[in-house]
Amino acid sequence: MPEEFSSVMRASPAVIALALAGLLAACAAEQPQYVERPVEQLYNEAVDLMAQNDLKGAAKAFDEVERQHPYSSWATKAQVMSAFSHYQAGEYDEAILAAERFIELHPGNRDAPYAYYLKALCYYEQISQVSRDQKMTVRARSSLEDIARRFPESEYARDARIKLDLVRDHLAGKEMEVGRYYLKRGNYMAAINRFRAVLDGFQTTSHAPEALHRLAEAYTALGLEEEARQAAAVLGHNFPNSPWYVDSYQTVQGVRADGGQPPPSPGILGRLWPF
Secondary structure, three states: OOHHHHHHHOOOHHHHHHHHHHHHHHHHHHOOOOOOOOHHHHHHHHHHHHHOOOHHHHHHHHHHHHHHOOOOHHHHHHHHHHHHHHHHOOOHHHHHHHHHHHHHHOOOOOOHHHHHHHHHHHHHOOOOOOOOOOHHHHHHHHHHHHHHHHOOOOHHHHHHHHHHHHHHHHHHHHHHHHHHHHHHOOOHHHHHHHHHHHHHHOOOOOOHHHHHHHHHHHHHHOOOHHHHHHHHHHHHHHOOOOHHHHHHHHHOOOOOOOOOOOOOOOOOOOOOOOO
C-alpha cells in the first residue's frame, strides 16, 4: 500500500470530515447563485442575447423570466419568445414543446395563433426528400390544416394554405414513388392502390395526370381494358394537353390523342374522378 494512501487511511475522522467539507464547499462555490432580479431586466437581457445571435442563451434567459416571475405578463410573452429562440437555433423539438406548452396554458391568448404557426414551421422545415420517411410531412400537414381551420382570417392561415399546397404535393410524390416501384415489379394491385390514393387525396396536385396514366398502365397489364380506357378518358377530359395523355393513348387503344376531348364515360362530366 503506498505511503500517501496509508497516511490518509490513518487520518482521524475529524480530519476526513474537514476534507469532505472543503470539497463540498468548493463544489458549492462553482454553482451559480440564485439572484432574483426585476422582470423587465431579465426580459431585456434575453432580447439582447437574441440581438447578439446567442439564440440558445436567449432561450434560457426567457425561461428564467418565467422561473423568477411566473405570474407576470412578461412570463407569458417570454414563453412564446423561448419557443421562437429555440426555433431560430434549429432546436425544433424544444421549440415544439415550448409552443405546445404555451398553447396548453394560454389557449385564448392573442399570441396563440403564432404558437400554432411556430409549431407547424418546426415540422415543415424538417420535411425530408420524397425517398425518405414522410412522418414530418404528415405532421406538418396536420399542423398547417389546424391553423387554417382555427384562425382562417389570420396572416398565419394565409401562409399555412400556401405551404399546404407544397406539403400535399410532397406527399403525393411519395405515393407516386411507391406506386412506380410496385408497377415495375409487376405488383399491379398494390400499384393501383397507390395511384388511386393520389387521386383520392391529392387530386389537385401536379401528380394527378401521371397517376391517371399509371392507372391505365396497371389496368392494361391486368387485362382490365374497360378500367384502363376509363382512366385514360378521365386523363384526356381533365388534362387534354398533358404529355401523359399521349402516353396513355399509346397504352390504351380507342382513346383520341389529337388534342380533342375524348368521349367520357357516364358520370365523368362534372366530376374529376369517376372511380
